Amino acid sequence: MMSGPDLENYSSSYSVNKPSGRPVTGQKRTLELEIFESEQSTLEAAATFVSDQVNNRQESVLLLPTGRTPLTLYTQLVSRSQADQLDLSRVTTFNLDEFYGIGADHPGSYHSYMRRCFFNQVPVAPQNINMLDGTTPDPVAECRSYDQKIEAAGGIDLAVLGIGANGHIGFNEPGSTQDSRTRLVVLQPETRASNAFLFDNQPAAVPPKALTVGIATILQAKRVLLLATGEIKAQAVYDMLNGPVTAGLPASFLRLHPSVSIMIDRNAAERINVMQRTI
Ligand code: GLP
Numbered sequence: 643m644m645s646g647p648d649l650e651n652y653s654s655s656y657s658v659n660k661p662s663g664r665p666v667t668g669q670k671r672t673l674e675l676e677i678f679e680s681e682q683s684t685l686e687a688a689a690t691f692v693s694d695q696v697n698n699r700q701e702s703v704l705l706l707p708t709g710r711t712p713l714t715l716y717t718q719l720v721s722r723s724q725a726d727q728l729d730l731s732r733v734t735t736f737n738l739d740e741f742y743g744i745g746a747d748h749p750g751s752y753h754s755y756m757r758r759c760f761f762n763q764v765p766v767a768p769q770n771i772n773m774l775d776g777t778t779p780d781p782v783a784e785c786r787s788y789d790q791k792i793e794a795a796g797g798i799d800l801a802v803l804g805i806g807a808n809g810h811i812g813f814n815e816p817g818s819t820q821d822s823r824t825r826l827v828v829l830q831p832e833t834r835a836s837n838a839f840l841f842d843n844q845p846a847a848v849p850p851k852a853l854t855v856g857i858a859t860i861l862q863a864k865r866v867l868l869l870a871t872g873e874i875k876a877q878a879v880y881d882m883l884n885g886p887v888t889a890g891l892p893a894s895f896l897r898l899h900p901s902v903s904i905m906i907d908r909n910a911a912e913r914i915n916v917m918q919r920t921i
Pocket of ligand 1: 707708709710711712738739803804805806807811812813833836837
């Protein structure tokens with residue numbers, strides 16, 4: 643038996659999409675974990691989740707991630723939008739984070755990523771797209787105004803998150819507290835390394851600081867969808883679900899949220915799969 647608490651102690655629903663594709667769904671609770679056979683099927687399910695949110699409420703306010711993980715999510719949303727299965731014309735978007743010290747036109751910026759992967763291909767109204775300004779001379783004012791804009795938009799309906807191998811969400815690195823708001827942060831070396839793919843694979847070229855929406859802002863979203871794929875995320879996912887709720891692993895704060903869905907592939911579930919055999 644694994645030592646430590648199991649998922650049921652977190653009033654979680656636990657559903658597994660087995661390789662046969664037949665879901666085995668547990669009792670309905672507040673935290674739902676779904677494990678998929680592949681990265682592709684994980685992100686397709688995530689696209690369906692986001693599409694359902696938007697189709698149910700066309701004026702949805704979305705908090706959006708960047709990174710490698712959501713690339714297929716955006717590809718899927720773009721094709722659903724282009725096939726008229728998804729109407730994004732009335733959504734409002736906020737992005738989770740942006741590097742500090744580079745402009746929107748820098749090819750490594752999250753502004754560029756979002757234009758390239760999503761905004762240039764879907765009819766989200768430009769006035770409804772919100773991103774932190776990495777060139778602001780006054781980060782405190784920029785971050786305060788971002789939180790105010792989220793509030794003025796009626797709050798986030800759905801926050802879509804990736805997770806760093808060190809348990810970060812957005813750019814809330816280990817040490818980020820539950821009450822943290824949107825702010826300027828210093829990035830850990832491993833986080834800069836994992837973002838090097840946007841900077842010609844040069845970790846040193848990744849800005850050392852960033853602006854990020856805070857943990858408190860994320861926890862105020864009505865629903866949260868967290869995505870993780872690949873073995874490199876397995877330990878962080880396991881710790882998020884089984885370790886203490888702590889600033890040492892910011893994603894663990896999601897266990898305090900009333901409505902969290904976690905979609906991961908079998909590689910990211912590697913550590914959980916061991917536990918699953920014990921419950
Ligand atoms: C980046 C982003 C996060 C993202 C995470 C995982 O640093 N700031 O929002 O979720 O790291 O990225 P990836 O999906 O590339 O592993």
